[in-house]
Amino acid sequence: MIKDSKEERREYDYLIVGAGLFGSVFAHEMTKRKKKCLVIDRRNHLGGNVYCEHIEGIEVHKYGAHIFHTNDKKIWDYVNQFTSFNNYINSPLSFSKGKLYNLPFNMNTFYQLWGVKTPAEAKRIINKQIETYGTKSPENLEEQALSLVGKDIYDTLIKEYTEKQWGRKAVELPAFIIKRLPVRFTFDNNYFNDRYQGIPKGGYNTIINGLLEGIETRTGVDFFEERSVLEALAKKVVYTGKIDEFFGFKYGALEYRSLRFEHEILNTDNYQGNAVVNYNDKTYDYTRIIEHKHFDFGKQDKTVITKEYPEAWTLKKEAYYPVNDHKNQEIFKKYKEASMCLENIIFGGRLAEYRYYDMHQIIASSLTKVNQVLQKETIG
Template sequence: MVVNKEKYDYLIVGAGLFGSVFAHEAKKRGKTSLVIDKREHIGGNVYTENVDEINVHKYGAHIFHTNNKEIWDYVNSFVEFNRYTNSPVANYNGEIYNLPFNMNTFNKLWGVITPGEAKEKIALQKKNAGIENPKNLEEQAISLVGTDIYEKLIKGYTEKQWGRPATELPDFIIKRLPVRFTYDNNYFNDKYQGIPVGGYTKIIEKMLEGIEVELEVDFFEQREFYEEKAEKIVFTGMIDEFYNFQFGELEYRSLTFNSEKLNIPNYQGNAVVNYTDRETPYTRIIEHKHFEFGNQEATIITREYPSEWSKGQEPYYPINDDKNSLLYKKYKALADVEKNVVFGGRLATYKYYDMHQVIAAALTQVEKEFKNNV
């Protein structure tokens, strides 16, 4: 295919999952794309960096999981996935509990053996709390798992993560909390799960083969120049920034990652350990080698510190409360009437996505974009 470097069919702002899937599918349909990203690497937040034979998840743990066979087959068409199963553990002041909340958790906490006993314990605690119609995250969590689990394994972690008291957080944040009455430490219920062999960056590299990519480019610093480079724009950045924050700034939570190499073969015995007490400043420690069953002599760990977001920081989690949802609707109304701009991904749609959801959304957008294209 001859690439017209003067004018492309698409300018894709962001080399993460959404932008890379779109660029790959556009290329399959004979379209040209220029992909730009302000970071020094492709992959967005799923980027993995090989450090001393260990694939380090630079922006937090990413475990691929889905019930959608088409999406699973799609990602496996780029790389092979291993059999990693997400089974995090919680550390509450030195006490270790299995996650998600299951019979192993209930047995250690209460000494119960059967699902019936565990359900009775939770029902009693819910009754004693007097919660009938949960109005916030705290009440929703107690209604799901009782007061003991809430106090030890949810409250501190959640308040660190969101920087707000649990009583001020909406109940929907916790509604998808996995609770199961089996001795099963698999966090996800999805049929398909794993980590790409060799890291996520390999997937993005495969998607972007034969496509022009420019890194360390800030779209907003050279907006006029890049807007002239293509017929249409696929924008995966912050939607409020695209519209120059004219209605105000959408709010996010941010993260800081502190990584270190340790000259020991095994630091914590698990890929992910959550620290659920309020006093520990970080929410979790990731030991990257365990995602791929590594046997290296050394190990690399990363501590995650949540923080308020401000300009210049990376936005990770949208704060989908009433105030921000109303603000986003104003920006979406502008986006909906754009004829030459496609908005996609978590920042452009102000929505938290798992990886399989990002890919599904990108493929749906591709079908919509090219439905009349033979």
């Protein structure tokens, strides 16, 4: 293949738009292979949504709780090359109708709900309620949840929380949002079943800084405000932003739910005794309170809490959760097809792929993309 002379003269091999996990992993791997990368981000910091801010000696998860978990030893080893992890186990609580309940749904929860002490007792209650309130062909989220766990769990721990989260009545939400609801008949409050779990010591910035060490980065840079200049700098662009924005919304805007975070420094050493407490009732506008010091078993004199408020999304707000209903998926398909026609643009990450990713999944996705790109370059 004869290369364009302009391409030969470009300063960078890759311009990476977005300094979150996908972009940072991609830049790190390509730099190891002697490729020259420039990483830019619209925000004034690196790390995307895993960014932590050091406040009162506490690593504050600026954009909501991030607990790393995976069953993939390769991914676990990959992140541990940059820092070690503590042994934090995610065991959230839910505050509902004046009482605290353990999550996920397990024997502790069932004891708190019904006073039952054995799995057989709990199963009898759940199965009877499923038989009474469930349906074989759920048409909305409420019917789906009732068919999976029955009325008590749904009314107490799911309904109002979900309606706050999505800004719509449960009967107006599609059934597929809840594909399954894990129910454990053991006294186990560990939210995740994964073999590896924890919080990076020093916060997630240590991972991002390790990934981007020695790589040129620029923050506070809006790709779309300087698009032609920035694209001219590199042979290829790795784009991790919203795919509809990349194409000028020509097929319409994809829908999301947004979040607002209110951070508070409190003059107490322990506010709620747990890192994450969900607030199920609609009388609270927020869905959960995070007390960050508990992620690191902190002993500081003060504490920092974050209240998480779900919000309707607009083009001026941060996009967090894609609304993957039929209408939006049809729009996304058009953008996906358009993206496949662009030879020198690589799309990756939750916004570019219009899907939700856990952290271990986004790292694996970026590593896979690196291998695909390198194979294509070798063949080309």
